[in-house]
Amino acid sequence: MNDTARLKKLTTLLQAADCPAIAFVPGPNFYYLTGVKLGLMERPTILIVTATGEMHAAIPALERDRWTAEVPQAQTIFWQDSDGYADALSRLAAQTGLSALAVEGNRMRHFEAAALAEAFGFAPTDGTTMLAPLRLHKDAEEIVKVERAVRISEQALEATLEVVKAGMSETEIRARLMIEMLERGADAPAFDLIVLAGGAAADCHGVPSADRRLKAGDALLFDFGAAVDGYSADITRTFFCEHVPDASRKLYETVQEANRIGREILQPGLSIHELDSAVQSHLADAGYADNIRHKVGHGLGLDVHEAPQLMVGNHQTLEEGMLITIEPGLYDPDVVGVRIEDDVLITADGARSLTTLPRDLRIVG
Template sequence: MNQKIKELSRWMKDQGIDLALLTSPANILYLTRFHCDPHERLLALFVPAEEEPFLICPLLEVQRAKEAGWKGEVLGYGDAEDPWDRIRERWNRAAGTIAVEKEHLTFGRAERLLALNPDATLVSVEEKMYELRAIKDEEEIRRLAKAARLADYGVEIGIDALREGCTEIEIVAEIEYELKKKGVQGMSFSTTVLFGENTALPHGTPGSRKLSPGDLVLFDLGVIVDGYCSDITRTVAYRQIDDQCRQIYETVLRAQQAALGRCSPGIPISEVDQAARKVITAAGYGDRFPHRVGHGLGLEVHEFPSMSASNDQTLREGMTFTVEPGIYIPGKGGVRIEDDVVITRDGCEILTKFPKELRVVE
């Protein structure tokens, strides 16, 4: 039993929980080192409080689970089999309290679980998993740093590919092609490249908009390395920039620097958001910063903690997250600057290194 599962088991015993059932691929990867997208098939990790855990997965994934480093029992099932029959054979004892991922476990699977344990009470394991995953160890941080370096490279590729008349989607294709040649496992989310007025859309979708002199260009991208995600945003200008866009850029950069200055152990997360928001509001753009200052980062590109103004939990050593203030002017353009951050013993380290000074690309 690995250390992470031992920590989960200790918590279960303290809480009087007999069994934990994990079905989300991210949590299973965290606890077993095995990543699998099972599609509609059942993938589940059973963690009894007093016994060894076991994994159930499609038969075609059994070998990969073992090769990934999972040392525990693996139950495989074929497409013509009912996996719950295999589970019933393996787990034939009563469980009074079962911890599940309430935001992930489907109603149908909850019914099947309760059919095996008719008198069981379901409780949530998600908060405990958030807590465990929020603090990264040295190996996790190493993987995050490697992913961040490749994200830096992705921005460099995108900037180098800019040419008058190219489209947003063409630049996306060049970025992803070159990163695949570097051997990345995949993108951690859909790569975003936006030109001109489209940069005012915080979650804009790349399309056929062509690049023209005077456009702002926003890159938002990330990659997956050994299961861990990166996420970077940089905004540049193409050939020229007007005074308002320059002011917006300088304001966002100051806001990000202010937020990064609050990234230390013991600081309430709300203060990180508020530090950025104060700068943007003082510049007259408070209503143009519509989102939180960042989000947790790890096996998923958005995970715990939420870096919002309402989160008064404190930062702890080993937490990793993004800091990404932005200003968006409809019909004009927008600027966002985002870095990946890890809390250290006496401050923070910024994992993404691509320069942030205003850049006018010729």
């Protein structure tokens, strides 16, 4: 991890926004800047980075040893549960001497922002928009980690498909997939794995059920991904059990072609608006306008969903180093759902799919 380069990216953003400092809580940005993974809990854990690159922190004392070893450059105030956090944050305010402060508004909870306001004597501002470019372009180390997460995910799916058969429940199949990922070196699933059968596959983010069992002719949708060193894979494939109804075949082939269109037009300079329009237009022109439920994709990295957001109206252009998903889908409520999702890196002269799983229609069971 190149902490110096990442810190420089942040300070450049702060200086461009004329913002003296920003506060972080544990999460992707916190980890990106420090290499330390901590969870959000009842104890406020605050990192402040100034526009000049100084790091200040208020950290629960139980994290002292790890924090001191990993982030020795931070000027840190440690506090004990028995003392509470109010005094530590007041000392942090005095130590930094700040008269203005931004926070990552899409991560920090209200009680942490309120505690900072009390300690600093003013209300922090929301720095979410300013931070959006921070992790937008992936470096070589990040790409390697995502590629490893993708390989583990793909191998785990193939192993799972070998045992899938009619009569298995969604949760039974999901459990097998999770075990296969962990046995291959995943730190954890990147998110709650989605395995949906039959009409349930039309629920874009449905919850697997022990009561729903795979039947002949059912779609079987997997939306899944492993996490490796904090970085996520996010892949979707849709299969059919034993045979494919004719209407489902046409739906699948339409989504497959939309996925191909999306991947093949990717290149630096292409506007996200144009990308989403091209993919969604293919789905709509095939007669499925009423079956479209979501945008074409999103950014991927430490967060499963991060910048850029791939949707109509976003005229930002693609740039080398962006890592995105291409995931067209069509959904007929309570009948069938099909989605095909790939993780794709924008390169200097086009794009490279990190996902290598076949996209052709496949029968299982």
